[in-house]
Amino acid sequence: MTGYDLLDLAVRNLRQSKLRNGLTTIGISVGVASLVAMLSLGVGLQQLATRRLAGSGLFDTVFVSSRQDFRGFDRQDDAKTPHPEQAPVLDEAARTKITHLANVTEVEPEIRVMGEVIENGETHFGFVTGLPMSARENEAFDNMKGKFFSNDNADEAILLMDFAKELESKNPTSLIGKQIMLRYGERQALAQEQGEQAPVVGGNSAGSSGDDYGFSVVRKQQPLRVVGIIDQEPYGGMRTVSRGRIFLPVKTTERLNMAQFSDMRSSLRGASGKTYMTLTVRVKDPAKVQGVQDAINQMNFRTFSVLDATKSLRRFFTVLDLFLGIFGSLALAVATLAIINTLVMAVLERRREIGVMKAIGASDQDVKKLFFTEAGAMGFLGGLLGIVLGLGIGKAINFGTAVYLHRRQLPAEPVWIMPLWLVGAAIVFSIVVSLVAGLYPASRAARLDPVQTLKYE
Amino acid sequence: MSEASNKAMSSTTDPAVQTQNVTRFYPMGDSLIRAVDGVSLGIEPGEFVALLGQSGSGKSTLLNLIAGLDRPTSGSVLVHNRDLAKMTSAELARYRRNDVGMVFQAFHLIPSMTITDNVELPMRFAEVDRGERAQRSRESLERVGLGKRLDHRPSQLSGGEQQRVSLARALVNRPRLLLADEPTGNLDSRTGEDILNLIRDISLSMGMTVIMVTHERLLAERFAQRFIFLADGKLVSEEVRA
Numbered sequence: 001m002t003g004y005d006l007l008d009l010a011v012r013n014l015r016q017s018k019l020r021n022g023l024t025t026i027g028i029s030v031g032v033a034s035l036v037a038m039l040s041l042g043v044g045l046q047q048l049a050t051r052r053l054a055g056s057g058l059f060d061t062v063f064v065s066s067r068q069d070f071r072g073f074d075r076q077d078d079a080k081t082p083h084p085e086q087a088p089v090l091d092e093a094a095r096t097k098i099t100h101l102a103n104v105t106e107v108e109p110e111i112r113v114m115g116e117v118i119e120n121g122e123t124h125f126g127f128v129t130g131l132p133m134s135a136r137e138n139e140a141f142d143n144m145k146g147k148f149f150s151n152d153n154a155d156e157a158i159l160l161m162d163f164a165k166e167l168e169s170k171n172p173t174s175l176i177g178k179q180i181m182l183r184y185g186e187r188q189a190l191a192q193e194q195g196e197q198a199p200v201v202g203g204n205s206a207g208s209s210g211d212d213y214g215f216s217v218v219r220k221q222q223p224l225r226v227v228g229i230i231d232q233e234p235y236g237g238m239r240t241v242s243r244g245r246i247f248l249p250v251k252t253t254e255r256l257n258m259a260q261f262s263d264m265r266s267s268l269r270g271a272s273g274k275t276y277m278t279l280t281v282r283v284k285d286p287a288k289v290q291g292v293q294d295a296i297n298q299m300n301f302r303t304f305s306v307l308d309a310t311k312s313l314r315r316f317f318t319v320l321d322l323f324l325g326i327f328g329s330l331a332l333a334v335a336t337l338a339i340i341n342t343l344v345m346a347v348l349e350r351r352r353e354i355g356v357m358k359a360i361g362a363s364d365q366d367v368k369k370l371f372f373t374e375a376g377a378m379g380f381l382g383g384l385l386g387i388v389l390g391l392g393i394g395k396a397i398n399f400g401t402a403v404y405l406h407r408r409q410l411p412a413e414p415v416w417i418m419p420l421w422l423v424g425a426a427i428v429f430s431i432v433v434s435l436v437a438g439l440y441p442a443s444r445a446a447r448l449d450p451v452q453t454l455k456y457e
Numbered sequence: 458m459s460e461a462s463n464k465a466m467s468s469t470t471d472p473a474v475q476t477q478n479v480t481r482f483y484p485m486g487d488s489l490i491r492a493v494d495g496v497s498l499g500i501e502p503g504e505f506v507a508l509l510g511q512s513g514s515g516k517s518t519l520l521n522l523i524a525g526l527d528r529p530t531s532g533s534v535l536v537h538n539r540d541l542a543k544m545t546s547a548e549l550a551r552y553r554r555n556d557v558g559m560v561f562q563a564f565h566l567i568p569s570m571t572i573t574d575n576v577e578l579p580m581r582f583a584e585v586d587r588g589e590r591a592q593r594s595r596e597s598l599e600r601v602g603l604g605k606r607l608d609h610r611p612s613q614l615s616g617g618e619q620q621r622v623s624l625a626r627a628l629v630n631r632p633r634l635l636l637a638d639e640p641t642g643n644l645d646s647r648t649g650e651d652i653l654n655l656i657r658d659i660s661l662s663m664g665m666t667v668i669m670v671t672h673e674r675l676l677a678e679r680f681a682q683r684f685i686f687l688a689d690g691k692l693v694s695e696e697v698r699a
Contacts, residue, residue, distance in 0.1 A: 005581040016569050356565045359526055360626065361554025361582040363547050450526045451518075454565065 001366045010373035017346070024335075024342040025382045028430060031332030032386025036418065036426045037393040038328035042321040044417040049313060051413075062281040062293050063110075063239075063304045064098065066090040088300055090276045098281055101295050106282040108132045108250045110240045113258040116183040117246065118221075119167045126163050128184065129244030130253035131234065134282060138234045146176040146228030153251040157182070157224040161231045163245035175226045182224050182246065185217040187259035187274075217259045224248070240278060332430075335382070336437045339375055343441030347371070347448075354445055355453030364446040371442035372435055379434025383427035387418075390426070394418055471538055472499040473634060473666040474523055479532035481518050481690075492518040494690035495532070500683075502633070505660060505667040507681035509674055515690035516670045517638055523668060524557055524636050525549040536634065554583050558627030558665075560656075562639035564619040566611040572598065572622045573607045579630050597625040601655060617648035621655070628659065635660060637669040641676060649673075653680045 001009075014021045067087035088094060099107045111130040116123045135141070136148045149156050157180065164172035167180070233242040241247075248256075262277035283292050293303045347354070354367055394416040402412035481493040493515045500506050508516040521527040522534050525541050534541040536556065544552065553559075566575050576594040585593070598604055601621040611619050620640060627635060637656065641649030653669075657680050660667045671677050677684060684696045 001581055002584055004587075005584075009581070012569070352565070353567055356567065357578070357582070358550070359524070359553065359559050359561075359565070360579045361550060361630070363550030363582070365547065366550070366582055451521050454526075454561065454563075 001362075001369065006369055006373045007377070009370055010377050013346070013350075013370075013374055014377060017349075020342055020345070021378060024338045025378050025385065027335040027338040028332070028379060028382025028434065029385035029389055031329075031335035032383050032426050032430045033389035033393060034331040035325070035328035035429075036387060036390035036422060037397070037416075038324035039321065039422055040390065040394050040416050040418040041397065042317065042324045043419060043422065044415045045320070046317045047417055048413055048415055049317075050310075059286040059306050060283045060289065061305065062283060062289060062296060064090065064279045064281055064296050065277065065302045065304075066275070067300065067302050090279060090301065092274060094299065094301070095276065095279060097299065098279065098296060101281075101292060103284045103288040103292055104281055105284050106132060106134060106280075108280050108282075109254065109276040110278040110280055111250065111253045111258065111260060112240050112244055113184060113253075113260055115246060115258075117163075117167065118181040118183060123183070124163070124166050126245035127243060128182065128246045128248060128253065128258070129241040130250035131158075131241060131247050132250045132280070132282075135234055140230050140232040140234040141228075144228045144230045145173050146226070148228060149249045150227070152249045153255060154249055155222065155224050155252060156227045156249065158228040158230060158247040159226060160233065160245045160247075161229055164226075164229045173229060176229060178226055179223050180226055182222045184220055184222065184256065185259040186220040187215050187257050187263055188218050189215050215259070215263060220256070222256060239280075241280075332433060336433055339378060339434055339437035340440060342378075343371060343375060343438055344444070346374070347441050347445045350445075351448060351453045354448050355450040358448075358450040359454060367448075368442045368446040371445050372438050375434045375438025375442070376431050379431040380427065382434070383430030386430060387423055387426055391418060472535075473502040473504070473537060474498075474500040474668070475535040476519075476522070477533045477535070479519075479522060479534055480530045481515075481522060481527065482530045491690045493522065493529070496687070496690070496692045497532075498685060498692060498695075500666060500668065502666055503660075503664055504683060505657060505681050506669070506683045506685060507677035508668060508670045508685050508687060509672065509677060510687035512672065514687040516687045518690075519687065520636055520638055520668060520670045523634075524559055525552045550582075554579060555630055556632055556634055558630070558632040558635045560620065560623050560627050560635070560637040560640045562642035564611070564616075564623045564643070566619055566622055566626075568611050571608050571610060572603065572614070572625075575611065575622055576626045576629050579626060583630055585630075593629055594625070597629045598622070600628065600659065601625045615648075616644050617651060620644060620648075620652050624652070624655065624659075628663070631663070633665060635665050635667045637667065639671055640669065641671065641673065646676075649676060650679075656680075 066089050095107055095109075098104060109130070111128075113128050114125070115128040116125055118124075131149075133149065133152045141148060144158070146158075149158070159167075159175065161172060164175055168175050230247075233244075234247070235242045237243065260277060262275060281292060281296070283289050289305050289307055293305050293307070296303050354362075357367065358364075397416045398414050401415050405412050475498070477497050478495050479493060479497070480491070480495055482489050482491050484490070496515075496519060508519060510516045518527065522529055522541070523536065525536075525544070529542050532542075536552070539552075541549065541552065566572070567578070570578070573591075573594050576597055577590045580590045580593065595604065595607065598607060601624050603618060603621050603625065606614065606618070611622065614622065620643075635656065640652055640656070644652065653676065656667060656669075659665070669677070669681065674684075678698065682698050684698070685692060686694045686696075
């Protein structure tokens, strides 16, 4: 029998029991829809996560910290390295060395200090962080009000909208262009002669940077011009410098010599001079990140890059997809049983017809193919319907999350994405599953003995 | 009539159908049913033969063996010198499709299809061109006198008409052998006669060999040239019409 005739006869036969075959087809479509909905959710979530990561501008960045720090990114790391006391400190010398590594374009400290803004006689507490000029490419500044810093050493500030509202609840954007007064703690090196009375003991006297014996913190004020207001934290809120409410150019924060938490500790540890808690190393090309990271590890510093995070992220999504897939497949498995049931019924009902077809020249293969085609046709229709249904479920999920995010005043993002390959794969999968389900009924039909089926009236 | 029978009897060509000590046993419970038990017979091309016997005599089983619907337990069934017992199931299907036309007591039309579709069905299995099918099925239906009812369903037709459709379907692949299993069993005597007249006329014009199973001896005597009597699966006697 030709393919056309198979299909023609199959469709005729399916139309003979519209209700039964229709219900089975709907069963398949529900199965396909649930599978597609689940996998699309997995795809959507994965894209959402990677979009956030890519938008955060973290892919070309290595974070460097001293192994002396209490808190590492990787605890296992600590076990195989020398005692933190012997680890090098992240000081100016180290920074220069890293700056001269191949493929490194920018090395900036991550500075985050406590500060206060005095406005209308009231003080408002907030963390101050330093942003490099490269932060401008970050998505947080895409829809900012006002402008980015004019240069990396300007006395300018960008505020987080929440903080701006705190300062000027009625019309926060009116702050742009205005002066605000920032109060902060300045780190002042103690002169050598004062060092004798220094309350803080710096054990190392070999250094010559001028503050061998510690430092003092002096309250200072600095006028800053507000140039912009942003709604979102930069770098997707994922970096130390993200968690601030007042953003300054990084060189400005360095120039103002703001006292940081790490200063105290490194002083206790006997570091000679100024140290950094974290250095952010930007690499020319994301592909070179691993090399730079290895080079810095050689210098016995602790490093972290998003490469590490994406590794575990990918693993997470593989597992998530697997679970979603299994969950979605359950409905399809039930639908498979429905196909088998429907076709076995059809074989029983059409015993006589199958016998007649054999008597007038149908081969066993013809009969088998006919039932296969019927199963495949149901699978195809079920697949198509399932895609439509799945699309509907997806739209509902996206709408639901959009409403939810909107209520929380977050920008809506699609969490459910159905890529074209999934549409094709779902239909093919649906057909394949239906054919497998048709295996038993079809071979049962093919094995029918025509003499038996035609015997009784 | 006598001309045709003379021609058939005097033929020196190979027989159309030849069975050699053919048996068909099947188990039923603990016992073995000997449905066909060592039958040897020969049928010449163009002959109209009636297989007669009581129900359970094995005549239908023998017909099914010749039709290639069933396989013998032992012995051989040669149709135009090809041994059906040695064919694969695909070869048997091709044989049924191209060399045999069958007519049944219960007509066995497919109720969901129009009569045209029913008649076209064997051509689907034979992979006849779609353009050719309509023409051939119409010709075939016209030959049985149903040229005007192409789009009716079997249920809209009388018994006689349904048997005509069944005959048209049997003829559409132009077989050399027409096998009829009690073709008049569900028809009144007049309609039955009409059908047998039609079968005889068509077989003469197309040069077909006809083997008809029946238990109605009187009717058989009017149309068949030779009668083969079966009882308990064995061939008991043969008569040639005078």
